[in-house]
Amino acid sequence: MNCYDGIHWNIYDILPYQRNFNLINSERSIGKTYTTQKFVTDKCIEKGCEFIYIVRTKTERDKGVFADAYKKVIRNEFNNFSFDFTNENLYIEDDENKRLLGYCLALSDNVNTKKLSFPNVKYMIFDEYIVEESKGDRYFTGWKEPDALLRLYHTVDREEDRVILFMLANTIKFQNPYHLHPAFKIPKIEKGQIWTSENVLFQYAEASAELKEKKASSKFVRMIQGTDYGDYANGGIYSYDDYSMIANRTDFSKYILTLEYNGKSYGVWSDVKIGLIFIDTKVDPSCLFRFALTVADHKENTMLTRANTSTHLKWLSKNYKLGNVRYCNSEIKARLEQGLALIL
Secondary structure (H helix, E strand, O other), X not given: OOOOOOOOOOHHHOHHHOOOEEEEEEOOOOOHHHHHHHHHHHHHHHHOOEEEEEEOOHHHHHOOHHHHHHHHHHHHHOOXXXXXXXXXXXXXXXXXXXXXXXXXXXXXXXXXXXXXXXXXXXXXXXXXXXXXXXXXXXXXOHHHHHHHHHHHHHHHHOOOOOOEEEEEEEOOOOOXXXXXXXXXXXXXXXXXXXXXXXOEEEEEOOOOHHHXXXXXXXXXXXXXXXXXXXXXXXXXXXXXXXXOOEOOOOOOOEEEEEEEEOOEEEEEEEEOOOOEEEEEOOOOOOOXXXXXXXXXXXXXXXXXXXXXXXXXXXXXXXXXHOOOEEEOOHHHHHHHHHHHHHHO
16 A cells, blocks of 8 residues: 555655654644554554554543544545454454454553563554643653653564654654653754664654645635744744753852752852853762752752752742743753742
8 A cells, every 4th residue: 555645744755764763743734643554554454463552641541542543544544444443452353353453552551561572563653752731731751751662662672673663743842851862862953854863763844845735725724824833733843942041151150059850960050240040961069959859869968858948949949930040051941940840
């Protein structure tokens, strides 16, 4: 089956690179999810292999998201086959037998999943791997969620390099736990480009000229032009990245304290001449004022406290509210901003 219709996103642009981890970002509605589901389902039927559809939590899986996610592609592309969905499995049926075709697995269920074996799985799909935090969505273990995905992949692949994972997302926020994770290290690239490392591919996909023309005929698309939502949904811009309050630390800054958050250490520096506080990854290991922002970060020689009981954190909280805090780069801001909210 040819999975490219000449208009929507073309999966054949990335397959020749033969990477096991394929991260695709773009504006909404260019066909990433539909095309990937079509390609994977077709290959699994043709070759007798299986696939895994990944969700974040068991609650999400138990609501029947698997069948909901696949009903459109099944109806349009595979209506000559008979399928049977449960919350956890997809079966393909004919007159003689019923064969397992796909699984729906939750990242939060790694404890149970690692006891299982998946020797016939060839493909994995993780749709919407970048969450839309403005809607209240969350990474289920915060910045550690990519580790859960890597554990699941390891359980399935067993270091055989046979499993191809497609990770799909709209251009919500580039500075996210997956892009900044050391296993992925996704760099910023221009729209329409592809970047690869030894085992990772990242595509900042762009709508084709034909699809742009088709979208332009929509009254709704014209209505949202020039809005933040239009930039995100139709322009493919990472509209939720915030690069404010970022500045290089000055030479006159003095070291004040260390913050521990999500397994990383951050140095807090103060320049009294200009009244600014800088947060950097450069830390003074001899500093005695080391504060853990969560119980998980609380180790030997750290203090687990809040601003109302610590003079140092009260000072930091006050200056944060006054707009005097600067992050030394955008990655520090993305990683630490939610941690600072814990002391306010």
